[in-house]
Amino acid sequence: DVVMTQSPLSLPVTLGQPASISCRSSQSLVHSDGNTYLNWFQQRPGQSPRRLIYKVSNRDSGVPDRFSGSGSGTDFTLKISRVEAEDVGVYYCMQGTQWPPWTFGQGTKVEIK
Amino acid sequence: QVQLVESGGGVVEPGRSLRLSCAASGFTLSSYGMHWVRQAPGKGLEWVAIIWFDENDTRYADSVKGRFTVSRDISKNTLYLEMDSLRAEDTAVYYCAREVPGVGPDYWGQGTLVTVSS
Numbered sequence: 001d002v003v004m005t006q007s008p009l010s011l012p013v014t015l016g017q018p019a020s021i022s023c024r025s026s027q028s029l030v031h032s033d034g035n036t037y038l039n040w041f042q043q044r045p046g047q048s049p050r051r052l053i054y055k056v057s058n059r060d061s062g063v064p065d066r067f068s069g070s071g072s073g074t075d076f077t078l079k080i081s082r083v084e085a086e087d088v089g090v091y092y093c094m095q096g097t098q099w100p101p102w103t104f105g106q107g108t109k110v111e112i113k
Numbered sequence: 114q115v116q117l118v119e120s121g122g123g124v125v126e127p128g129r130s131l132r133l134s135c136a137a138s139g140f141t142l143s144s145y146g147m148h149w150v151r152q153a154p155g156k157g158l159e160w161v162a163i164i165w166f167d168e169n170d171t172r173y174a175d176s177v178k179g180r181f182t183v184s185r186d187i188s189k190n191t192l193y194l195e196m197d198s199l200r201a202e203d204t205a206v207y208y209c210a211r212e213v214p215g216v217g218p219d220y221w222g223q224g225t226l227v228t229v230s231s
Contacts, residue, residue: 039217041158048208048221049150049158055216092158096217100172102148102160 002027002098006091006105012113019080021108023093028073030097037096040069040078043107044089052091053078080110088112115139115220117209122225125199135192135209135222142185143168146212147192149183151205152224159205162194163212177203199229 003026013019029036040053051060053069056076066081080087093105121133135147149161162173162183171183182195192209206226210218 035215037215037217043158048223049210050221051217051219054219060219090157094158094217100160100163101174102163102218104158104160107157 001101002029002095002103004093004095004103004105006093006108009106009108011108011110013080013083013110014113015085016082019083019087019110021078021091021093021110023071023076023078023105025074025076025095027098029076029095030073035097036072038069038071038076039094039096040067041092041094042087042089043092044086047089049092083110083112085112115211117211117220117222119207119209119222119225122207122227124228124230126231127200127229129199130195130197131199131227133194133196133207133225133227135194137190137192137211140211141187142190142192143187146214147183147185148210148212148218149181149192149194150208150210150218150221151203152208153202153205156205161207164192196227199227201229203227204229 005024007022038056041049043049052063057069068079090107092107116138118136125131146165148163164171164183180198184193206224208224210221
């Protein structure tokens with residue numbers, strides 16, 4: 001199984017400042033079709049997960065452009081350019097390249113300092 | 114618009130069974146893959162199972178293989194998760210999520226809580 005490792009697990013951020021979350025996979029996430037199936041999800045307190053990014057860097061409809069995804073191979077990053085209060089929650093990376101199983105990172109809790 | 118509504122959760126004794134439902138609207142189940150993902154209290158997300166376009170094509174996490182069965186009823190546009198031989202470690206909120214091949218899970222339900230306890 002592909003193991004997804006996120007860091008940090010806790011991220012206190014000042015409002016208006018940038019934030020960055022790392023996600024590393026135990027194996028390359030490049031599929032034989034040439035695509036990389038790496039997603040990012042946001043889970044606000046008491047809510048269901050919401051997808052923010054698919055295939056490394058594609059923002060979902062309605063996701064603010066302060067969120068961006070990047071990376072390749074085994075190393076990926078989610079960046080928030082300027083953190084807002086509504087961004088508080090837990091962020092998960094998830095791979096869909098080598099399945100089953102689909103695997104998630106442990107989650108990174110973003111909170112306001 | 115796309116909507117997923119889970120139901121069927123509750124408190125159940127170890128070793129017993131429970132069936133979860135996920136009612137879909139705004140799209141046709143048979144045109145998408147459908148996941149079940151769970152989240153134990155205070156923990157992260159764990160993938161449980163998927164049913165693909167071909168309803169006979171199902172995959173399971175090792176932790177539930179042989180105990181859980183995913184199925185669907187196209188006439189009701191509803192997804193199911195039949196859970197047998199439940200264990201304390203199956204206690205979690207269970208979410209259904211739509212899978213778009215090549216894109217990943219996009220829409221998620223609100224979840225239903227299953228508590229396995231005597």
